[in-house]
Amino acid sequence: MRKIDKPIHDGEPDITDRLRDAIINRQEFDAGAPLRIDALATRFGVSHMPIRAALQRLESEGLIVAQPNKGARVAAVDETFVAELLDVRMLIESYLARRAAGRMTPQWLEQLETLRARHEEAVARGDAAEALTANRDFHAAIHHIAANRDASLILERHWRLIRALWKRYGYQADRFAGVVADHRLLLAAFAAGDGEAAAAVTAAHTARAKLVLLNRMREHAPPADGSQTFDAATKEPHE
Numbered sequence: 223m224r225k226i227d228k229p230i231h232d233g234e235p236d237i238t239d240r241l242r243d244a245i246i247n248r249q250e251f252d253a254g255a256p257l258r259i260d261a262l263a264t265r266f267g268v269s270h271m272p273i274r275a276a277l278q279r280l281e282s283e284g285l286i287v288a289q290p291n292k293g294a295r296v297a298a299v300d301e302t303f304v305a306e307l308l309d310v311r312m313l314i315e316s317y318l319a320r321r322a323a324g325r326m327t328p329q330w331l332e333q334l335e336t337l338r339a340r341h342e343e344a345v346a347r348g349d350a351a352e353a354l355t356a357n358r359d360f361h362a363a364i365h366h367i368a369a370n371r372d373a374s375l376i377l378e379r380h381w382r383l384i385r386a387l388w389k390r391y392g393y394q395a396d397r398f399a400g401v402v403a404d405h406r407l408l409l410a411a412f413a414a415g416d417g418e419a420a421a422a423v424t425a426a427h428t429a430r431a432k433l434v435l436l437n438r439m440r441e442h443a444p445p446a447d448g449s450q451t452f453d454a455a456t457k458e459p460h461e
Contacts, residue, residue, distance in 0.1 A: 323417035
């Protein structure tokens with residue numbers, strides 16, 4: 223399967239993004255590793271304040287475990303972590319889709335059609351970064367229509383984490399085709415005012431994303447014997 227052509231890139235990341243990526247990529251911080259503010263401030267060339275803010279944000283995402291009198295440590299970003307994250311997201315998003323269907327207006331449906339078209343245009347160009355951003359905006363609009371602030375905040379809190387996971391493990395072109403199809407089905411359910419159909423499409427959409435991401439994680443997992451595997455095209459070792 224061919225990866226989408228253009229890499230995912232967000233521009234110059236802030237300290238939270240850089241630390242999140244370093245944890246997910248396992249560049250310097252293994253599961254259970256302590257995170258000391260002084261060392262992180264030196265590592266990223268900043269004061270203590272942005273490091274504290276980054277640790278608080280990443281703790282809310284579940285990437286960091288803070289214990290009294292023991293400081294912060296890196297959580298295990300493994301298959302269990304990702305599966306549980308997406309299971310919760312599936313329940314909340316399907317609930318919001320059902321709720322949005324009952325509140326849908328022609329104006330909101332037109333806005334969602336515009337966002338759908340923007341996503342499909344990005345996919346057609348092979349622009350993974352824009353496709354992921356457009357996908358986020360499409361779903362964020364649905365969450366706005368559903369009008370449940372607490373549920374939306376939970377999903378928003380994990381958006382950058384999920385984006386970082388896709389960036390780490392790769393987003394393939396065939397996955398984008400499935401997302402396009404799901405968006406069209408979802409809009410058809412909204413147009414029909416069918417909340418149960420909207421919830422079912424959304425649940426299946428997130429369940430497929432979970433299966434694809436977990437499979438990508440397994441493909442990138444190091445061999446049990448610790449030896450390196452090599453990419454047939456690049457001849458470079460997988461991380």
